[in-house]
Amino acid sequence: MVDVLVAGAGPAGWSVAAACAREGLHTALVDPAPSRPWTATYALWRDELPSLPDSAIAAAPATTVAFGRTRHVLDREYLVLDNTGLRHWVTDERVELRQGKLDSTVHGGHGSTAVLADGSRVAAAIVVDARGSRRRAGARTEQTAYGVTLSTAEAAAVTGGATALFMDWRNSPTFLYSVPLGHDRVLVEETSLARKPGLPLGVLADRLRARLARAGVTEPRRRERVRIALDTPPSLRGSTLGFGAAGGFVHPATGYSVATSLALAPAVAAALADGLPAGPSRALRAARHAVWPASALAVHQLRRKGLHAVRSMPDDALPAFFDLFFALPTELHRAYTSGRTDISGTASAMAHLFRTAPWRLRTRLAL
């Protein structure tokens, strides 16, 4: 029997498993391919995770710009992660790796039994579900994107030369995202912010190809395909602890979750370590409280309203709306994108947008 069994070896699963091992808990991690490298390009705001070591950073662009209809320089440092360095940072050798697929969990008074797809069983006081988003693609609101890797010179021809382009809405209803990856490589991605069902990747690929063609760039081989479920609810019930995308950590209006998972892992591990001597149920309650205090649930509801407002906006209003968003004072921008328990900051950002919006947009924001 292990203290903690984590299912899913993505950034969320690895970070919580390693944090549990560091708390002295006997921890196992199960995944169909537990050592498979992460291939997605992850990024976050530095202020979300000040403890991130340099070894986990692939690029720290000097300036990050965004366009609604006009140009904005964002006064926050945006970082592109180095997945090898990140993996190294969140790995702990005391975590036992198991190759397998979690199929179901049977709960009892002294903990749980995880049943794997091959029929084998693992007894654990606590099972953490970090299997990523589990909802069927067509049934969820999704952010989708299609990206390619270009040389710095090619990317400059497509983006107009920005070091990092957080969003460029000048060719809405989709936006262009572009970040340096280091070693003369730049990711350029056509993104659909939020749709149900998600905008097909083929449509995004065609839009990106048209941009590349206008800039005289031919499509290279390395591609990135993005599908992020925006509406996975917070995991508040059941006998397992949802963590990462599986636990509803994805910001409903931005699609980000990696910084949240990395930041919450130590607090969850500490809650489990403190609670386990009093039994698995107590430990599970304490860990859930560490992840979803009332303030985080309230902010999640506000963010869902933000998602609803953006989804209900006519396509031709999006560039004007994002001009307002990027003109938010930095502390309100931070509160809305990253203040997971900051109710007043999130509400102030939304109120500020409403106050500064023209009437045509206000009716949508009030929905």
Ligand SMILES: Cc1cc2nc3c(=O)[nH]c(=O)nc-3n(C[C@H](O)[C@H](O)[C@H](O)COP(=O)(O)OP(=O)(O)OC[C@H]3O[C@@H](n4cnc5c(N)ncnc54)[C@H](O)[C@@H]3O)c2cc1C
């Ligand atoms: C291409 C791409 C780019 C993204 N970029 C960003 C970004 O820049 N910033 C950001 O914050 N977010 C980003 N996201 C969104 C989100 O943060 C990622 O999806 C992130 O990978 C979620 O981490 P996770 O560990 O929760 O889940 P995942 O990374 O999806 O990991 C889930 C793991 O569970 C395993 N698994 C699945 N089923 C089982 C099972 N039955 N039993 C055991 N294991 C199982 C899988 O093999 C996988 O290893 C991006 C998403 C994508 C797809």
